[in-house]
Amino acid sequence: MSDAGNVLVTGGAGFIGSHVCKRLAAAGYQPIVLDNLSRGFRSSVKWGPLEVADIGDGARVREILNRYRPIGVMHFSAFTSVGESVQQPALYYSNNVGATAVLLQAVIEHGAPPFVFSSTAAIYGNPASVPVDEDHPHRPINPYGRSKLYVEHMLADANQASGLPWVALRYFNAAGCDPDGEIGERHDPETHLIPIIVRAALKGSTVSIFGDDYDTPDGTCIRDYIHVNDLADAHILALKYLARGGKSCGINLANSKGFSVREVLATVERVCGRPVAVKIDPRRPGDPAVLIGKTERAKELLGWSPKRSDLELQVRDAWNWYENFLPSV
Ligand code: UFG
Numbered sequence: 001m002s003d004a005g006n007v008l009v010t011g012g013a014g015f016i017g018s019h020v021c022k023r024l025a026a027a028g029y030q031p032i033v034l035d036n037l038s039r040g041f042r043s044s045v046k047w048g049p050l051e052v053a054d055i056g057d058g059a060r061v062r063e064i065l066n067r068y069r070p071i072g073v074m075h076f077s078a079f080t081s082v083g084e085s086v087q088q089p090a091l092y093y094s095n096n097v098g099a100t101a102v103l104l105q106a107v108i109e110h111g112a113p114p115f116v117f118s119s120t121a122a123i124y125g126n127p128a129s130v131p132v133d134e135d136h137p138h139r140p141i142n143p144y145g146r147s148k149l150y151v152e153h154m155l156a157d158a159n160q161a162s163g164l165p166w167v168a169l170r171y172f173n174a175a176g177c178d179p180d181g182e183i184g185e186r187h188d189p190e191t192h193l194i195p196i197i198v199r200a201a202l203k204g205s206t207v208s209i210f211g212d213d214y215d216t217p218d219g220t221c222i223r224d225y226i227h228v229n230d231l232a233d234a235h236i237l238a239l240k241y242l243a244r245g246g247k248s249c250g251i252n253l254a255n256s257k258g259f260s261v262r263e264v265l266a267t268v269e270r271v272c273g274r275p276v277a278v279k280i281d282p283r284r285p286g287d288p289a290v291l292i293g294k295t296e297r298a299k300e301l302l303g304w305s306p307k308r309s310d311l312e313l314q315v316r317d318a319w320n321w322y323e324n325f326l327p328s329v
Contacts, residue, residue, distance in 0.1 A: 004028040006068045007239065010055050010103065011076030012048075013040025016118060016174055016228055018183045020074060021047045023232040032068045034061070035077060044183050056099030061106040072114040072239045073107050075100065078147070081191045082122065085144035086286045096147035097154075104158055112164040114242035115155065116235050119168035119250060121224070121291050123149040130258070131224075131294040134170070134250050142286030152250060159248050167238040167246075172224035172254040172293045174231055176314035177321035184321030185228070194225065197265055198318050201272040209261050211283030214290075220261035222290040224254045227308040227317070237302040246301060254293025255309040264311070271315045 007024055011017040012033030017040070021031035025047035033045045036054040053060040055077050078096040079085065085092040107115060122145030123138045140146045148168075155166040175194045177184035185195050200207045212219040234253050242248075259267070269276055298304040308314070 005071035006030045006032050008032050008034060008065065008068065008070040008073045009076065010034045010074070011040060011078065011118070013037060013042060013044050013050065014076055015185045015187065016171075016231055017074070017076035018044035019178060019228045020076070020232045020235045021045070022178065022183065023229070023236055027236050032064070032070060034064055039079070039187070041186055044186070046182065054099065055103040058102045058106055061103055062109065065106060065110040070113060072116065072242070074116045074118070074235055074239070075103065076118040078118065080144065082142050082144050082286045083191060083284050085142050085147070089143035092143045092147045096144075097150045100151050101154060104154060104164075108158060108162045108164055112158075112162050114239055115164055115166040116238045116242070117151060117155060117166060117168040119152060119170045120145060120148045121170050121172045121252070121254070121293055123152065123170060124291070126288045127291065130290050130292040131254070131256055132252070132292070133294040134252055134297055141288060144286070155248070165242040165246075166248045167242060168250040169231070169234055169238060170250055170252050170293070171231055172226050172252070172291060174228050175225045176227035176229065176308065176317040178229065179317050179320070181321055181325040184326060185318065186326070193223070193261060193264055194268070194315060194318050195322070197268040197276055198272065198315065198322050200276050201268055201274045202322055206277040206279055207265065208281040209278055210281055210287065212280050213283075216260055216289055218260050218262045221287055222258040222260050222292065224256065224258055224292045225264075225309065225311055225314055226253055226255045226306060227314050230306040230309050233307075234298060234302060234304045237304050241302055249297075251298050251301065252293040252295050253298060253304075254295050255306050256293060256295055257311075258290060258292040259311055267311050267315050271312055272319055
């Protein structure tokens with residue numbers, strides 16, 4: 001065991017989970033990755049042991065908890081594509097909600113240590129106004145967002161029933177990559193905007209813009225992009241917050257600045273120095289027009305603010321990863 005203790009990281013072979021593991025190790029914790037590798041990558045697990053297991057397998061999860069005795073749990077393992085969730089809702093409810101219930105039961109039996117949950121701004125749905133704070137009505141417009149909201153409800157119930165301390169970190173659009181290039185964003189297939197555009201710039205392929213008739217200045221959707229390392233920092237702060245008795249709640253993690261799809265395209269072209277061909281396709285079902293977050297709560301409760309979330313920097317880190325590192329991992 002390391003100085004600060006073991007932390008169980010479900011989905012630690014995935015994009016955000018692996019970046020959090022690197023940060024946990026740097027902060028003196030030992031990340032224990034529990035991942036079924038259905039969407040994560042063995043090569044992204046570099047800072048602690050990997051237990052290849054499914055969170056829905058209660059017996060395996062109990063055995064891992066008993067063996068490592070974690071002082072906290074960070075729960076990332078979930079399917080995360082809005083579009084896919086609209087096509088395959090049952091897959092999202094069984095993996096993101098059903099399997100999480102099994103994990104939660106085992107964690108409660110293990111003594112209910114602090115639980116940091118990877119939630120999403122998708123729980124807000126189409127915002128009544130932006131930026132959205134945590135008290136904005138929770139009205140998700142796609143199964144992905146609903147699956148994450150149901151877990152937040154489960155956590156609140158578990159807190160009432162068993163005293164489980166929890167924080168749900170509601171990410172806006174996670175982007176960027178480890179600036180050292182040790183890990184980065186890897187999805188197969190890739191559905192996220194920044195990696196799609198960066199890869200198109202590298203390969204000379206065409207990017208589809210999903211709808212240019214939204215009620216926004218240039219007609220394309222506006223999102224709030226936040227660097228994955230800023231997200232990673234917030235997880236460690238959240239663990240410490242819960243360890244010192246902080247109140248369980250949802251907390252936004254955002255950069256509080258919105259960029260349209262076209263603005264992201266222009267930024268990638270500028271950073272990469274290459275033009276990117278585009279075509280306009282129909283809207284993608286489940287997409288809100290604008291999502292921008294307010295982060296006063298993260299500042300107040302966690303002492304967190306984004307440090308690396310300038311859009312150009314996020315694109316630069318992604319470009320560095322795709323150009324120099326991904327082909328070799
Ligand atoms: N987009 C395109 N073309 C593409 C890919 C995306 O036009 O090839 C558009 C989307 O329609 C959307 C925007 O780019 O308007 C961003 O799309 P992403 O797929 O990158 O991200 P989402 O906003 O759909 O979702 C992300 C995370 C979710 C999270 C959400 C919260 O994947 O987990 O941000 O803001 F819930």
